[in-house]
Amino acid sequence: MSDIEELQRRITAAMDQVAFGLDKLGTGATGPDPETLQQLEDERTANAQLQERVRSLRTKSDAEIATLRAGLDEGDARMAQLDVELQRVRRANAQLSDACAALREANAEGVGDPHLINKAMLAELEALRAARAADLAEASTILSSLQPLVEAAKTSDAEGDA
Numbered sequence: 001m002s003d004i005e006e007l008q009r010r011i012t013a014a015m016d017q018v019a020f021g022l023d024k025l026g027t028g029a030t031g032p033d034p035e036t037l038q039q040l041e042d043e044r045t046a047n048a049q050l051q052e053r054v055r056s057l058r059t060k061s062d063a064e065i066a067t068l069r070a071g072l073d074e075g076d077a078r079m080a081q082l083d084v085e086l087q088r089v090r091r092a093n094a095q096l097s098d099a100c101a102a103l104r105e106a107n108a109e110g111v112g113d114p115h116l117i118n119k120a121m122l123a124e125l126e127a128l129r130a131a132r133a134a135d136l137a138e139a140s141t142i143l144s145s146l147q148p149l150v151e152a153a154k155t156s157d158a159e160g161d162a
Contacts, residue, residue, distance in 0.1 A: 004061075007054045014047045068148075075145040082134075082141050089134045093127040100124050 021040045100120045107117055 004054060004057050007050050007057070011047055011050045011054070014043050014050065018043050018047070071148060075141075078141050079145070082138050086134045086138060089127070089131050093124075093131050096120070096124045096127045 018040060021036060021043070024036065100117075100123075103117045103120050107114070
């Protein structure tokens with residue numbers, strides 16, 4: 001962005017010089033001298049080059065922004081899908097916990113089957129493992145989404161220090 005601002009400043013300065021040259025030409029009684037005409041032509045050439053450079057930088061910047069937005073949209077979609085999965089695992093885990101509590105209560109009253117309680121406990125442990133895996137997947141998704149931003153920040157800091 002600072003390149004664009006610097007180029008715009010230079011273009012403005014060049015245009016001011018051109019305007020000054022034109023004013024100087026208009027006040028002279030004699031025809032324009034060749035040196036002034038050459039300077040004017042040089043400034044026009046420099047101005048055209050700077051404008052082209054600004055267009056090029058702007059195009060490059062727009063392309064980079066589009067790429068970043070596409071990556072952000074992709075990350076948002078991954079996060080939404082992960083959120084759906086996490087909600088499903090959490091609901092299943094809650095239902096399983098409720099079933100296990102009911103089985104424990106039935107066992108305390110003497111009507112429960114120990115085998116069913118063990119199966120429910122194993123299922124509950126598996127649900128907890130699935131929830132843990134979903135949490136790890138969520139953390140991994142977050143880290144992968146943040147990685148490009150961290151790299152970009154490092155790059156911009158390195159450029160700023162140079």
